[in-house]
Amino acid sequence: MSSAETGRQARARGGERLLTFAILAALLAALLPVVRVIEPGWWLVAALALSAMVLAAGYTARLYRLPAVAVTLIEVAVWVVFMTLIFLRDTALLWVIPTLDTFRAVPMLVQAAMEEITIGAAPLEPTRSLAFVVVGSMGLLTIIVDHVVVTARMPLLASVGIVAVSLIPAIAAPSKVDVIGFVFLAVTILFLLRSETRSREKPTEREAERTAGVPATALGIGAIAIVVAVVATPVLPQPGARAGSGLGPGPGIDATLQLGDDLRRPQEMEVLRVRTNAPSVPYLRATTLSRFDGGAWEPDRSQTVSLQSERAFGVVDSGDDIRIGEYTAKIDVVNLDSQWAPVPYPAVGITGLGGGMWGAVPYNHTVATTGGSTQGQSYEVAYDVPRPSLEQVRAAVSVGSQVRDETTQLPDDIPPIIGELAVQLTADATTDYDRLTALQRWFRGTDFRYSLESPVEDGFDGSGAEAVARFLEVREGYCIHFASAFALMARTLHMPSRIVVGYLPGTPTTDTIDEQPVFSVSSSQLHAWPEVFFEGIGWIPFEPTSGLGVPTTFSSELTLPGQTADPDATTPQTNPTPTARGDQAQIDLEEQRQNASGGTSQDALDPLPILGVVAAMIVLLALPFLIRELRRRQQDAAARGGDAAAAWQSVQEAAIDVGIPVPASETPRAFAGRLVAEHGVAASEMNTVLLAIERASYSRAGTRSYWMGDAAADAAASVRTSLLASVPPSRRILALLAPRSLVIRPGSVYAGTAPVRAR
Structure with missing residues (x-):
């Protein structure tokens, strides 16, 4: 073989090698957006390793001039061995040879992953089944792209496929446009197209092309396109909310009190619309949590009763001397996929639900289904609100004679700080109600700050006893921390308590139906609050979350006839101002207060946007x-x-x-x-x-x-x-x-x- 021919072969191998790296870079750019919907972890390394191994196998096979079919079969074999070794080695021979048990395990892993995707909220935890689907899909995509680019010589078609794959996470979890990710994807696509072209050129053609300046022209066009896109991106409308912005067919309700994951969703969306004939819009409850084992609160598992039964909602716990306000609320589900239908408390009747076996839980006046969903539902709820006077509440005793024992149970190893603070803060109170309002006042005071990030940064993003103790030290958290701490402190004072998961009342819209204003409830208004049981009155909700809603108060008997105070203040109400929009909006409110403390927006001009435009x-x-x-x-x-x-x-x-x-x-x-x-x-x-x-x-x-x-x-x-x-x-x-x-x-x-x- 002549030296010239040897040189040409060396250059050809160099072109193929460069093309292989270009394919890997483009696949990496398509994979990175997935970290927005799945927490980064070992699966990311495994996916990149599998892609690199498949491409290396294809490159090596082509060096020996093997047919295209053989190259693809070798790549498939590498994929099978890798997936078996990493995920299914317990069912394989020598950890890498699949057996019948291996093939039987694959559908179960895929089904489990699909269930997690359907009901999960972004970002998902990288479980074994989810990693199996993502890593396996990445490997198959690598085989397809390698065949289309190197064998079929259709890099443009492969680039379209890579771009489509990179858009899937943005469709599943809409968020602001990732400019850096877009630029990286654009650069890798241009690099892929250029590398494929060079791998097909003869040396003399490369010299001629260099003389013609095609690389500079291509670089200029690509750079201008990227810059134009980056500059135009802020002007374009952001992705809108849609069904499935969590990952499934719509956002759901997390009854495990991991609400932080839902509140930190990349995109807020409307979930409900509510209107009522009551003086104020009520909180909407989904379910209650009474059992606490020290590590987590568990949803109440009470048997549902058919909605047509007279026992469906039981009876209101209030005595005969307590005034009752009878109201109705109309709820339209815009985008919520849940087994619980949000209802006001205490619901006594409901009409309009369909598409499943719906039933009510008499114990907590909630509504649930075993085979349906709230998605697309429109229903009307009748609810009777107890309206005791301040004197009646103070005279009542918080005891557990008519409630479940689990509402008073505490773990043996509960941190001492919870009980010690409860006793210290209520030392001057003489009634159970005064003790609870003292706790509510303390939580809503200046010592505490609402934050979605502090629990994550400080390692107490949960509702367990240790997380509550840490929260009481740091004094920064969100609704589950305030509700959990309040409920546990009430139990240390020997009062029955539980936690409610549901939604805040929402924000007013410009719509009015039957002279009733319509309120919009968003996904960021998913909320948790505590309730305490009072003999002769029933369960009374409190609002300890700092700066959110209105604290629970009652009017004196002397003011009730003249209506100088809100007679419905027994239920936590939304802030009268339309700016109180829930947990996520609370952060915005605090930022507004901080800005206000430093002067008006005109006085405190932020120079960063101007500097950014100039730069x-x-x-x-x-x-x-x-x-x-x-x-x-x-x-x-x-x-x-x-x-x-x-x-x-x-x-x-x-x-x-x-x-x-x-x-x-x-x-x-x-x-x-x-x-x-x-x-x-x-x-x-x-x-x-x-x-x-x-x-x-x-x-x-x-x-x-x-x-x-x-x-x-x-x-x-x-x-x-x-x-x-x-x-x-x-x-x-x-x-x-x-x-x-x-x-x-x-x-x-x-x-x-x-x-x-x-x-």
């Missing part, structure tokens, strides 16, 4: 110069490597930048003579570059002439400097900041014509 404009203006400088450095490097055409082309482009015609009809010698005679270029330097290009043009070695060393590159640099010095300063600045050679190629119709010389 973006500077980058845009400097982009042509940077691209041209990069192009020049590449030409100098190639010229010092013996590429005479690169040196000559750098001179031609410098001439175009300063406005000198570079026509195709003019010979190199005529062009060089014109630069010397008319534009003050040194004859010795110009002749060096001319000699290099003429010898390269007529030699068998092609455009490479290593014998000239660095002389041609140095001479070309001197010629470029002379050309810039020969024009006025304004033209020189324009040539640097807006080089025409980026869009006008030497010898093109736009490069001008040679001047006619007088004879």
Whole structure:
């Protein structure tokens, strides 16, 4: 085999190797958006490792000139061995050879993953079944893309598929556009297309292309497209909320008190619409949690009773001397996939539910189904609100004679701080109600701050006893921490308590139906609050969450007849101002308060947006110069490597930048003579570059002439400097900041014509 043929094969292998890396980079760019819906972990490393192994196997197989079918079969074999070893080795022979048990386990893993995706909220925990689906899908995508790009030679089709895959996480969990991720994906796609083209070119074609400046043109077009997209992105509307913004067919209700995961969703959406004939919009409960084992609160598991039964909702716990307000509420489900139908408390009747076996739980007046969903439901609820006076509440005793024992139970190893603080804060109170209002007042005071991030950062993002103790020390958290701490402290004072999971009343809209204003409830208003049982009155809700809603209060008997106070204040109400929009909105309220403390928005002008705009404009203006400088450095490097055409082309482009015609009809010698005679270029330097290009043009070695060393590159640099010095300063600045050679190629119709010389 000749040395020339050996060189060609080496270059071909180099092109294939570069293409393999380009495919891997593009697949990585498509995989990164998945971390928005699945927590990063070992699955990400496994997916990248599998893709790299599949591509390496394909590259190696092609080195031995194996048929395309054999290459694909080898890649599939690598995929099977890897998936078996990582996920199914317990059912395989020698950990890598699949058996019948291995194939039987695959559908179960896939089904489990689909269930997690359906009912889960982003970001999902990377379980074994979910990792199996993601890693396996990544491996199969790698096989397909490798075949389409390398075997079928259709890189554009593969790029469309990669882009489509990268969009799936954004569709599943809408969020703000990831500009950095978009730029990375765009760069890898351009790199893939360019690498595939180079892998098919012959060496002589590459030399000709280098002379024609296609790489610089492609780079410029790609860079301009990316910059335009980045600049236009903030102007475009953000992705709207839709069913399935969690990951399933719609957001659900988390009854395990892991509400932080739901409240930290990337996109808020409307879940319910409510209207009522009551003086104020009620909280909507889904279920209650009474049993506490020290580590977590468990939802009450009471048997449902058919809605048609007279025992469906039981009876209201209030005595005969307690006033009752009878109201109705109409609830329209916009986007909520849950087994519990949110209802006011205490519900006594419900109509309009369909599509499943719906029943009521008499113990807590909630509504649930065993085979349906709230999605698309529209129903009406009748509820009777107890309205005791302040004197009646203070006279009542919080005891557990009529409630379950689990509402008073405490774990043996409960942290002492919970009981000690409860006793300390209620030392001056004389009634059970006064003790609870003292706790409520303390939680809602200045000592506590609402935060979704502090529990995660400080490691107490839960509702267990240890998390509550930590919360009482840090004094920053969200609704589950306030509700859990309040309920446990009430139990240390020997009062029956439980936690309710549901929704805040929502925010008013401009719509009115039957003279009733319509309120919109969003996903960020998923909430948890405590309830305490009082003999003769029933379960009374409290609102300890700092800055959220209105604390529970009661009016004195003396004010009830005149209605000088809200008679329905027995139930926590929304803040009268329309800005109280729930847990996530509470952060915005606090930020508004902090801004207000430092002055008005006009006084405290934030300079960062202005600086950002200025910086973006500077980058845009400097982009042509940077691209041209990069192009020049590449030409100098190639010229010092013996590429005479690169040196000559750098001179031609410098001439175009300063406005000198570079026509195709003019010979190199005529062009060089014109630069010397008319534009003050040194004859010795110009002749060096001319000699290099003429010898390269007529030699068998092609455009490479290593014998000239660095002389041609140095001479070309001197010629470029002379050309810039020969024009006025304004033209020189324009040539640097807006080089025409980026869009006008030497010898093109736009490069001008040679001047006619007088004879």
